[in-house]
Amino acid sequence: MTDSALDPGTRPADDWWRSAVVYQVYPRSFADADGNGTGDVNGIRARLPYLADLGIDAIWISPWYPSPLLDGGYDVSDYRDINPDFGTLADADALIAEAHALGIRILIDLVPNHCSWDHPWFKAALAAGKGSPERDLFWFRDGKGVDGSEPPTNWPAAFGGHAWTRIDDGQWYLHLFDVSQPDWNWDHPKVVEEFDSILRFWFDRGVDGFRIDVADSMAKDATLPDVVPLPNGEATRDKYEGHPTYDQPAVHDIHQRWRRIADEYADTPQGPRVFVAEAWLSPADRLAQYVRPNELHSAFNFDALQCPWDAEDLREVIDHTTENFWAVGAPATWVLSNHDTIRHRTRYGRDQKDASMPAGTVPTDLELGLRRARAAVLLELALPGGAYIYQGDELGLPEVEDLPEDVLDDPTWRRSGHTVRGRDGCRVPVPWSGSEPPYGFGSGAGQPWLPQPADWAGLTAEAQASDPDSHLNLYKAALRIRRSTEALGEGRLTWDEAAPAGVLSFTRSPNFRCLANLGEAPVPLPAGATVLLSSEPLTNNQLPVDAAVWLKL
CATH class of the missing domain: 2.60.40.1180 (Golgi alpha-mannosidase II)
Incomplete structure (x- = not known):
């Protein structure tokens, strides 16, 4: 790969994604237009001028589909509609059009590994019985042991417990995540064709791309081998090479198929449609296989997100990332926080050996964390490639580590037997204005679905807008300079x-x-x-x- 092939000055303008700054919206917690305590599509629409003024290139919207919300929307019951709590398809169409008018692209989440147990196809599979074609769309298996009472494998679920649940007729179904999220069987052509159709449905509505949830997980080893046990006998959660459910070779066939669909739209006036992979794979040479020229366009850099505030460690991550991504002609991406991780202001305020410990378990110096967060954003936005901003990063929001137990909603809290608080602390609704909760999140005085801290008045977007030295204005200045500086974005x-x-x-x-x-x-x-x-x-x-x-x- 030559330097000129990576020079942003030699690339067509529609390769916007190679240098894009993408802002992640978690819709339930971003802005509430109807005042019911839950964020919605019209709330996002109302805040588009704020996002345009911030200076971002695109918005990635976490799942907005109909869902029982047992995993924050990542349990999808209908891939072609909008959750009624969030709005309607007409609202989504208006959002896409209004964002495009402001020069902002729209990416949405695709959740292809699993659906909700409320999905009509899974309900039909439960009703149809053993050996039915409906069950072939998922992973239904008989159990081990004389009476089939043991799970088919030792696979652990990501949120705790086993990855198999037994139903009334004795069979077990696979869910790599929550019990409410049955895994699709990607060996079945009907599943493959269904997702082809879902992609085209949203591309035809004007969506510019998809963030692929758990992009390394759809293909499974159909022989169902156990995962490697740890010395204590528990099944490992490590995604080692050769793992039966993660990073299987056949997953690349799926991505290549999707890339061909996206490329069908390359010559439309809107320009190319793109994919970004969520794949928690390390080191970077494994992740780089997902962004080869005929696969997905880019991938989140979790090595960077998880890296402690240490110069030597960061230098190693930067070098390893850029070298491996350049080798396949893909841009690097950089991210500090997202909806699944402890906010980086809190992580950077901890002893760095404990940076990723669960919420509420280790001391945090939030002033130190804020200072490091300010430095981190300048480092992030100066590196070659694209960058992601999680909603509230630009306000310097900390993790809310003391949410009352009775409001915790994350499935990790339930499946850990109420011992691990989960991800709710980074999903607390954004403070926009005012001196007390709900800080302008909703249209009235009603409180949001997760409570906001009483001491966030100084962190609101309104309070920071008039302070030239605020965290928000640091982001605005950095994004303005980045946009106007030839050296920044893709390159070396x-x-x-x-x-x-x-x-x-x-x-x-x-x-x-x-x-x-x-x-x-x-x-x-x-x-x-x-x-x-x-x-x-x-x-x-x-x-x-x-x-x-x-x-x-």
């Missing part, structure tokens, strides 16, 4: 190997340098450089600890 970087220990320093051509000081003392800025943006005030031309700066050389 060159490390400054003479940088002091603990300092990440690299240049982007032409004439741009980023420094991030993760060391123990301030460091001097290069002579003659012009400061474009700094995450913290500079004193005596020095960059403080836990700060980052953009320079024009």
Whole structure:
């Protein structure tokens, strides 16, 4: 792969996704237009001017489909409609049109590994009985043991417990996630054709692409071997190479089929439709197989998201990511938080050996976390490729670690026997305005589906808009500079190997340098450089600890 093949100046304009900054909306928690405590499509529409002013290129909307919401919408009962709590198809059509008018693209979630137990096809499978064609669309199997009372395999479910549940007639069905999420059988042509149709349904409505949920999981080893046991006898949760349910070779056949469908739309006035993979695979050379030229367009970089605030570790992740993605001609992506992970302000405020510990289990210094979060966004947006912003990242929201137990909604809380609090703390509704909950989230005084902290008045979008030094205005400035700076977006970087220990320093051509000081003392800025943006005030031309700066050389 030559440098020119990766130079954004040599690529067609419709390769927007290679450098895009994408803003993730978790619709239940973003904005509530009808005042019922649940975010909705019209709430997103009302906040489009805010997102346009922020400076993002696209919105990724987490599942908005009809669902019993037993896993936050990732339990889909109808892939061709909108959850009535969120609005209607007409509302979705209006959102797509209004976003496009503002130059914002729309990506939506596709959940292809599993559906809801409320999906009509799964209900029909339960009713049809053993050996029926309806059951062939899922993974129904007889159990082990004399009376079939043992699960067919030792596979664990991602949210705790077994991945198999027994039904009244004695058979078991597979659910790699919650019991309410039966896995589709992707060896069946009817399932394959159904998802072809779902893709075209949304592409024809103007959607610009899909984020593929658990993109490494659809293909299974049909011989159903057990997973490798740990020394204590429990089944491992590690996605090792050769795992029977993750990263199976046949999953690439599915992605290649989808890429051909997306490419059918390449010559339309709207331009190419794209895919981004969610695949928790490490190291990056495994993930890079998902973004080869005939497969998905890009993939989330979970190695970067999970990396501690440490210069050596971050340098290793950046190098490994860029080298492996460049090798297949794909852009890297960078992400700090999402709807499944503890918000990075909280992670960075912890002792970094405990950064990813469950909510409410380790001490957190939120002021330190905010300082590092400010530096992290300048580092993220200066790296080659695209970037993702989770709703509220731009406000510096922390994880809410003390939600009352009676409001916890995540299936991890239920399946762990109420021992692991789960992901609700990063899904607390966004504060928009005002001095007390619901902070303008809804149209009235009604409280949202998850309670907001009483001390978030200073974090609202309204409060931060008028403060030039706020977290929100740092994001706005960074995105404005990124959009207007030739060096940023897709391309290459060159490390400054003479940088002091603990300092990440690299240049982007032409004439741009980023420094991030993760060391123990301030460091001097290069002579003659012009400061474009700094995450913290500079004193005596020095960059403080836990700060980052953009320079024009």
